[in-house]
Amino acid sequence: MKAILTVIGKDNVGIIAGVSSKLAELDVNILDVTQTIMNGYFTMMMILDLSGATDSFGEIKKTLTDKGTELGVQIKIQREEIFTSMHSL
Amino acid sequence: METSQILETIRMIEEEKLDIRTITMGISLLDCIDGDGKKAREKIYNKITRQAEHLVKTGEAIENEFGIPIIHKRISVTPIALVAGASQDENYASFAQTLDKAAKTTGVNFVGGFSALVQKGYSVGDRRLIQSIPEALATTELVCSSVNVGSTRSGINMDAVKQMGQIVKQTAERTADQQGLGCAKLVIFANAVEDNPFMAGAFHGVGEEDCVINVGVSGPGVVKRALEKVKGQPFDVVAETIKKIAFKITRMGQLVGHEASTRLGVPFGIVDLSLAPTPAVGDSVAHILEEMGLESVGTHGTTAALALLNDAVKKGGVMACSHVGGLSGAFIPVSEDAGMIHAVERGALNLEKLEAMTAVCSVGLDMIAIPGDTPAETISAMIADEAAIGVINNKTTAVRVIPAPGKAVGETVEFGGLLGHAPIMNVNRKSSADFIARGGRIPAPIHSFKN
Numbered sequence: 001m002k003a004i005l006t007v008i009g010k011d012n013v014g015i016i017a018g019v020s021s022k023l024a025e026l027d028v029n030i031l032d033v034t035q036t037i038m039n040g041y042f043t044m045m046m047i048l049d050l051s052g053a054t055d056s057f058g059e060i061k062k063t064l065t066d067k068g069t070e071l072g073v074q075i076k077i078q079r080e081e082i083f084t085s086m087h088s089l
Numbered sequence: 090m091e092t093s094q095i096l097e098t099i100r101m102i103e104e105e106k107l108d109i110r111t112i113t114m115g116i117s118l119l120d121c122i123d124g125d126g127k128k129a130r131e132k133i134y135n136k137i138t139r140q141a142e143h144l145v146k147t148g149e150a151i152e153n154e155f156g157i158p159i160i161h162k163r164i165s166v167t168p169i170a171l172v173a174g175a176s177q178d179e180n181y182a183s184f185a186q187t188l189d190k191a192a193k194t195t196g197v198n199f200v201g202g203f204s205a206l207v208q209k210g211y212s213v214g215d216r217r218l219i220q221s222i223p224e225a226l227a228t229t230e231l232v233c234s235s236v237n238v239g240s241t242r243s244g245i246n247m248d249a250v251k252q253m254g255q256i257v258k259q260t261a262e263r264t265a266d267q268q269g270l271g272c273a274k275l276v277i278f279a280n281a282v283e284d285n286p287f288m289a290g291a292f293h294g295v296g297e298e299d300c301v302i303n304v305g306v307s308g309p310g311v312v313k314r315a316l317e318k319v320k321g322q323p324f325d326v327v328a329e330t331i332k333k334i335a336f337k338i339t340r341m342g343q344l345v346g347h348e349a350s351t352r353l354g355v356p357f358g359i360v361d362l363s364l365a366p367t368p369a370v371g372d373s374v375a376h377i378l379e380e381m382g383l384e385s386v387g388t389h390g391t392t393a394a395l396a397l398l399n400d401a402v403k404k405g406g407v408m409a410c411s412h413v414g415g416l417s418g419a420f421i422p423v424s425e426d427a428g429m430i431h432a433v434e435r436g437a438l439n440l441e442k443l444e445a446m447t448a449v450c451s452v453g454l455d456m457i458a459i460p461g462d463t464p465a466e467t468i469s470a471m472i473a474d475e476a477a478i479g480v481i482n483n484k485t486t487a488v489r490v491i492p493a494p495g496k497a498v499g500e501t502v503e504f505g506g507l508l509g510h511a512p513i514m515n516v517n518r519k520s521s522a523d524f525i526a527r528g529g530r531i532p533a534p535i536h537s538f539k540n
Contacts, residue, residue, distance in 0.1 A: 082155040
């Protein structure tokens with residue numbers, strides 16, 4: 001299963017490191033990353049492959065949300081289809 | 090996948106309140122018919138709780154994984170008049186109580202289908218069901234009721250129109266302690282559709298499969314925001330913008346419906362691509378019309394604006410999903426739409442203009458509070474007017490009015506939640522009693538010589 005991770009918040013040291021090390025712990029593979037500063041906000045998007053992960057989607061979501069709180073950013077994870085179905089035929 | 094597209098989707102959900110309004114499971118109860126009412130109710134309870142056992146859980150899982158809110162999970166059933174008709178019971182309120190119990194067991198928000206189809210005439214079951222409506226709605230919480238009193242093919246059953254005025258009044262009186270809330274769960278239709286996932290008018294038509302998943306999408310806020318970007322531009326641009334955004338909204342409905350149907354092992358019926366407002370800020374159909382350049386919804390030009398909106402929503406949505414159905418278009422309930430409420434409060438929107446708007450919106454006079462002392466005949470006459478608009482123009486129309494007990498123009502009723510609050514609207518005080526007393530049937534319209 002592929003998912004899109006979005007991280008939005010105030011820029012700080014160690015956001016990418018924090019997020020990606022947590023993903024590694026969860027056995028989630030990162031397929032693509034884009035990151036920019038948009039209107040002064042740190043904005044990162046990752047395409048993830050969850051097929052190797054043992055935790056359920058709900059558990060992964062909870063772990064990442066908690067990590068986001070710790071890093072002071074908002075982390076969302078949603079299945080890829082919600083974006084592809086809206087923007088492509 | 091482009092970053093801007095990902096952010097657009099997230100913004101639509103978070104800021105513009107794009108949501109899946111409902112996943113509605115339609116369940117046929119035709120195989121629950123029994124000569125013994127008690128046995129029939131047992132079968133109904135068992136079938137609903139079996140079929141919909143995982144509905145709420147599945148809806149929540151989809152919501153969680155895709156990150157799109159699914160506001161309601163609902164059930165619609167075969168019109169109970171057809172199911173209960175075989176039993177010897179005189180009062181069908183107990184059937185409504187069974188539906189209520191089944192709804193609570195499965196955890197859904199509403200169950201629709203305490204319904205009768207009497208567009209041409211009454212069967213014994215229809216008569217008993219309609220008489221049971223006030224008690225049924227007063228003794229249940231989650232049951233919704235609807236009665237179809239007219240169709241383009243068969244005309245308008247004026248006996249039913251007359252009776253429904255009285256039933257609306259009785260329902261209000263039976264639920265007077267909740268300001269007539271029972272009436273918010275009662276819709277009187279012309280040209281009712283069989284696959285509507287929206288309440289209070291949902292029922293599972295006899296032409297449908299045994300069990301089916303229908304989805305209703307919403308998102309007036311998304312349309313409003315898109316129109317903000319084309320301020321002052323010609324209507325060609327407005328229509329194109331609405332079509333594009335309706336396409337995107339409907340794609341969400343298709344995805345969620347497909348996913349729910351696969352997980353539940355139930356066929357996927359239709360997506361109803363309706364713009365259904367809620368009282369929340371930024372979730373108003375009225376504000377879309379105002380964004381087109383009207384100072385207030387209700388002023389001259391409102392009908393044209395609504396016609397464009399309703400049509401563009403359908404056009405944008407049809408290509409986005411495999412089957413479109415239900416009511417598809419723009420709803421214009423008063424109490425559920427912050428912009429409509431505001432327009433009534435500042436005297437810009439009246440019942441007559443709302444009636445004109447129903448000729449081009451997706452349904453009809455919806456969630457309108459009227460004075461508690463409005464005569465039953467006047468309510469019947471409103472139903473007749475709406476039915477006439479629907480029957481002649483080949484569209485679904487409906488009436489859901491609340492004659493709020495003890496309340497007069499200038500006061501407000503508060504229903505809470507998605508039902509919102511409603512200022513009491515002025516009703517024409519001239520009598521329609523002799524007109525309604527006639528009864529009988531208004532013949533079906535001719536389908537040629539259209540003008």
